[in-house]
Amino acid sequence: MSKLQDTARSLLDAGEVKVAIGYGEGSVGRVRPLFVTDAAGAQGLIYDGRCTQNLAVYTYKKETAAMGKPAVTAGVATMRALMRLVAERQLREGDFIALAVVGDEVTVCRTLSEMENWLAAAAPKPREADMEMIARIEAMTPAERWAFWRGEMDRCFRCYACRQACPLCYCTQCTVEVNQPQWIPVGATVQGNLEWHAMRAMHLAGRCIECGQCGDACPVDIPIHLLTVKLAADVRNVYGAATGMARDETCAMSIFKPDDRENFIG
Amino acid sequence: MARIGVFVCHCGENISSTVDCERVAQQAGRLPGVAFSADYKYMCSDPGQSMIKEAIAEHRLTGVVVSACSPRMHEPTFRKACAEAGLNHYLCEMANIREQCSWVHPKDEATTQKAFDLVRTQVEKVRNDNPLEPIRVPVNKTAVVVGGGVAGIQVALDVAAGGHKVILVERDPSIGGHMSQLSETFPTLDCSQCILTPRMVEAAQHPNITLMTYSELESMDGFIGNFNLRIRRKARSVDEKLCTGCGLCTTKCPNKKIPSEFEQGLAFRTAIYTPFPQAVPNKPVIDRDNCTWFKTGKCGVCGKLCPTGAINYQQQDEIVEVKAGAIVLATGFEVKKTDFFPEYGYGRYRDVITGLQFERLASASGPTRGEIRRPSDGRVPEKVVFVACAGSRDPAKGIPYCSKICCMYTAKHAMLYKHKVHEGTPYVFYMDIRAAGKNYDEFTRRAIEEDGAKYIRGRVSNIYEKNGKLVVRGADTLLGGKPVEIEADMVVLATAAVSCDGSEELAQKLHVSYDSYKFFAEAHPKLKPVETNTAGIYLAGACQAPKDIPESVAAASGAAAKVIGLFANDTLTREPVVARVNRTAPPIFSTCMGCGLCISICPYQAIDTEEITDRSGKVVKTIARINPGLCQGCGTCVSFCRSKSIDLEGYSNKQVYQEVVAMLNSD
Known part of the structure; x- marks a missing residue:
């Protein structure tokens, strides 16, 4: 029995949490999210390189939130998402326990301070493959880049899997669902798709925690996460702010500091 | 069904010379929902307004579009006319076809088309307008004046005389400002302290004025009529209530070699000190950076000697929270020091001084008791060179503006020197003599003609020391740029x-x-010279731009008039153009997710949170709440809200969208 399974079982046994949210074996060698509500079920929990889905989304999705206080298996990206949800007042200290995992090691984080310390030590970096892809796109001429994204957007059929997978798309009413007035067209056309994805990227500017799950969730493999990951890198370069690292961080786009760099103007 | 009236103004020929107003009116009349349209030579005239009022009654209009000048000009006029005819103020909109159309385009078909397009967007806006009621907020009738120089004192006295409470905040230990440092004042040569100190005492004794010296503004929030200020009362280390101002502590302090700020470094003070004899309040402070007790924990002489036990080494800075309806900034100015000028010795020559230092030399209360003596050896100088425009009007120094007061005080200095040292010769290097003002030019003429000041039109290129003299090299531009060299005993720079x-x-x-230049900006350079762009905050004196005493006092009385005008009403009316967070039916209650990012983005601190509770009092949701009293309607939160849960009254998402669609569907 792994340390992760052990830890989850004892937390469930002690009644400290009602559910352990983690990863379990799925079909054809894939992993799937697993919701363990009794100690016996804890043996189904796994954690390996395939476990990339951001589990922070289940802390607020209606059906799973109703299961009670969770212990969430949290790699770096999930932990950053949890912390960002705290910063955006969607979660509070004590609402959840994070089982911080690195390889086979498990750290039980009950307090936000424990989570912040663990994150600071983990020193998260964006995924290398993403940064390589971004560099390739940046090397394109504007015309090539435009053609690239138009080609990608052409395939989008607006299933919104990107939004469902994103831990920070927690609004009960998304802009795209506002129809009085309908700023963003809902039809799956290149134009409407561009508007939707541009808007989603802007809504995540200064908030995205670089998990890349929106892109991974896309059924037609549009690397849509590159937009938000690039924005996150820009925000970090311009304002020096990494997101999802501390409970009291704000959003780089929602604050003004007299010493903000303004070299992007003119 | 909307019944909208469209009124197209010719503005004499301002609009009609490039726009076919008659056709705009006719086309507008055919728009869906437009029940009436007309054009007229001057809509803002009485007959023009009557036309609108009559049309509202006759055609039972539900909205009005006046297509004329900028809403900055006549929106209040037309809204009032509509209100008189029984239509809500906010159902009247203006299409700006003058500043944004007729003035900037030639007479052309396209210009008329653009005017019509602008009208059409406003018809769409009015169609989606809701009647709004002005918001009334109470006015707190206390004014906070920041800065206790002559301008701040004048504001305080005038507002207090109007029967309102004033809190006068000064960061130095005493009020008085620069004017208390001056010797005599131009153009009358009356003693500066003699005319200022009575006002200082009056301010201190006035029942409506609270003095907060040695205090600084820490933070501010709120809005006109309802500001909340936090003021830091710096620790004086002296209990003001116990201290009698006897001054024993200042005579016995062993630390006597600290350059005095008030004397501009020309004399020393002690670590516990009162800045000058007429200080108000006449209570000393301990300069903790220079006090032996605070540096080493030893000494304590003042504490042992004080007959009333007023010395308190443990005193802490205190934050005082104050509510006020108006704020007046009167923080004044500074002069550049001599070290700003490499060509004049970088401040290394002790006998090159600033005009403000000369004021102290000439002052009866100064370090030389009013005798003009060189700082280096105390000798009476036989030749003094005054350099006007030291730094001012010099783009290379980053100060392209005129400091305004120097021409006059330099003439005064030359005169005072001549009056005190009869055999001495004052030279004045100047660029122009700017002596516009009552009795000003006469004053400078007197300096030249009666007191024999030798004016040389030209600038000084450099100053260097030679055999105990200061060699001043310049040019006389009235003699074709002939080089001039004067061996002076002292040089006075009229620094910027x-x-x-x-x-x-x-x-x-x-x-x-x-x-x-980091001077505070007025709301309008001509018509709102004492207002800032922030309602309820006013300006007085040289914090706005260099000003002399009469101008500072005049601006101060102007600012005080604005404050008293504001305080004349118990409540004030604010535009109801404010943002609101939506509310929906349960179980959602509001589409706001309470993420709180709008709280930090709001430039007016108008947003906090509110808890929605069910019948049993259980909190079911926490959402953003916008204080309509604080909201300025800027719309920043509206654009930032991801779930579109905030909307701006009078400029709703729907209205803006319809305007854009109307513009895009132009044919």
Whole structure:
């Protein structure tokens, strides 16, 4: 029995949490999210390189939130998402326990301070493959880049899997669902798709925690996460702010500091 | 069904010379929902307004579009006319076809088309307008004046005389400002302290005025009529209530070699000190950076000697929270020091001094008791060179503006020197003599003609020391640029007047705009000279630009008139153009997710949170709440809200969208 399974079982046994949210074996060698509500079920929990889905989304999705206080298996990206949800007042200290995992090691984080310390030590970096892809796109001429994204957007059929997978798309009413007035067209056309994805990227500017799950969730493999990951890198370069690292961080786009760099103007 | 009236103004020929107003009116009349349209030569005239009022009654109009000038000009006029005819103020909109169309385009078909398009967007806006009611907020009738120089004192006295409470905040230990440092004042040569100190005492004794010296503004929030300020009372280390101002402590302090700020470094003070004899309040402070007790924990002489036990080494800074309806900034100016001028010795020559230092030399209360003596050896100088425009009007020094006061005080200095040293010769290097003002030119003529000041039109290129003299090299441009060299005993630089240290931070704390020289910016250079762009915050004196005493006092009385005008009403009316967070039916209650990012983005601190509870009092949701009294309707939160849960009254998402669609569907 792994340390992760052990830890989850004892937390469930002690009644400290009602559910352990983690990863379990799925079909054809894939992993799937697993919701363990009794100690016996804890043996189904796994954690390996395939476990990339951001589990922070289940802390607020209606059906799973109703299961009670969770212990969430949290790699770096999930932990950053949890912390960002705290910063955006969607979660509070004590609402959840994070089982911080690195390889086979498990750290039980009950307090936000424990989570912040663990994150600071983990020193998260964006995924290398993403940064390589971004560099390739940046090397394109504007015309090539435009053609690239138009080609990608052409395939989008607006299933919104990107939004469902994103831990920070927690609004009960998304802009795209506002129809009085309908700023963003809902039809799956290149134009409407561009508007939707541009808007989603802007809504995540200064908030995205670089998990890349929106892109991974896309059924037609549009690397849509590159937009938000690039924005996150820009925000970090311009304002020096990494997101999802501390409970009291704000959003780089929602604050003004007299010493903000303004070299992007003119 | 909407019944909208469209009124197209010719504005004499301002609009009609490039726009076919008659056709715009006719086309507008055919728009869906438009029940009436007309054009007229001057819509803002009485007959024009009557036309609107009659049309509202006759055609039972539900909205009005006046297609004329900028809403900045006549929106209040037309809204009032509509209100008189029984239509809600906010159902009247203006299409700006003058500044944004007729003035900037030639007479052309396209110009008329653009005017019509602008009308059409406003028809769409009015169609989606809701009647709004003005918001009334109470006015707190206390004014806070920041800065206790002559301008701040004048504001305080005038507002207090109007029967209102004033809190006068000064960062130095005493009020008085620069004027208390001056010797005589131009153009009358009356003693500066003799005319200022009675006002200082009056301010201290006035029942409506609370003095807060040695205090600084920490932070501000709120809005006109309802500001909340936090003021830091710096620790004086002296209990003001117990201290009698006997001054024994200042005579016995062993630490006597600290350059005096009041004497501009020409004399020393002790670590516990009163800045000058007429200080108000006449209570000393301990300069903790220079006090032996605070540096080493030893000494304590003042504490042992004080007959009333007023010395308190443990005193802490205190934050005082104050509510006020108006704020007046009167933080004044500074002058550049001699070290700003490499060509004049970088401040190394002790006998090259600033005009403000000369004031102290000439002052009866100064370090030489009013005798003009060189700082280096105390000798009476036989030749003194005065350099006007030291730094001012010099783009290379980053100060392209005129400091305004130097021409006059330099003439005064030359005169005072001549009056005190009869055999001496004053030379004045100048660029122009700017002596516009009542009795000013006469004054400078007197300096030249009666007191024999030798005026040389030209600039000084450099100054260097030779055999105990200061060699001043310049040019006389009236003699074709002939080089001039004067061996002087003392040089007085009329150094540029610049904004105060810390003025930028203060402006940011108060959300007041400032110019590139960090002087505070007035709301309009001609018509709103004492207002800032932030309602309820006013300006007085040289914090706005260099000003002399009469101008500062006049601006102060102007600012005081604005404050008293504001305080004349118990409540004030605010535009109901404010943002609101939506509410929906349960179980959602509001589409706001309470993420709180709008709280930090709001430039007016108008947003906090509110808890929605069910019948049993259980909190079911926490959402953003916008205080309509604080909201300025800027719309920043509206654009930032991801779930579109905030909308701006009078400029709703729907209205803006319909306007854009109307514009895009132009044919």
